[in-house]
Amino acid sequence: MQIFSTFEYSSYIELAVSELERKGIKKEDIFIVPLNNRTENRRIFDSLHRADGVSLIDLGMALATAFSVIGASIGFKLSWGPIYWGIISAFIGFTLGFGIKLFIFKVIRKNQRLLRGKHSEVILIVNCHTVDAEAVEQTLWKNLALGVSKVRSNSEI
Numbered sequence: 001m002q003i004f005s006t007f008e009y010s011s012y013i014e015l016a017v018s019e020l021e022r023k024g025i026k027k028e029d030i031f032i033v034p035l036n037n038r039t040e041n042r043r044i045f046d047s048l049h050r051a052d053g054v055s056l057i058d059l060g061m062a063l064a065t066a067f068s069v070i071g072a073s074i075g076f077k078l079s080w081g082p083i084y085w086g087i088i089s090a091f092i093g094f095t096l097g098f099g100i101k102l103f104i105f106k107v108i109r110k111n112q113r114l115l116r117g118k119h120s121e122v123i124l125i126v127n128c129h130t131v132d133a134e135a136v137e138q139t140l141w142k143n144l145a146l147g148v149s150k151v152r153s154n155s156e157i
Helices: 010-021 058-075 082-116 130-142
Strands: 002-008 030-034 121-127 147-151
Touching: 002 010, 002 130, 010 030, 010 082, 010 121, 010 130, 082 130, 121 130
Parallel strands: none
Antiparallel strands: 002 121, 002 147, 030 121
16 A cells, blocks of 8 residues: 655654554655756736636736726716716826736735745655554654545555
């Protein structure tokens, strides 16, 4: 049986491995794989085939609507009329909203990600017998595993 678990990169991995070795799991049956950090920045603009659920134009559309109503109302008193001033103020509102969202995602959210210190996780794979599986799983949970999963091999069915 194989048991897969994920950990944050910390000393708890070493504690889990040493406790598993004390419980009789051989060093050859424990496999640790660190995941690489992302080296390229995330893309801001979505393509036709890939979207991340983050919208940059929602605030721009809301401000464009509000500004166009106000601009059209004021446009009755101005020389160009309500239609031109509604379109001009809608463009100004959209640009302002898009700029605000772009600033939030490029500057503020990037700084929050850096402050949180997103580090890669580590995958720990343990080969063991079915009778030892419950003890191995409890050991991994006790040492702050983020997730644990058991996979039964074909020879044990």
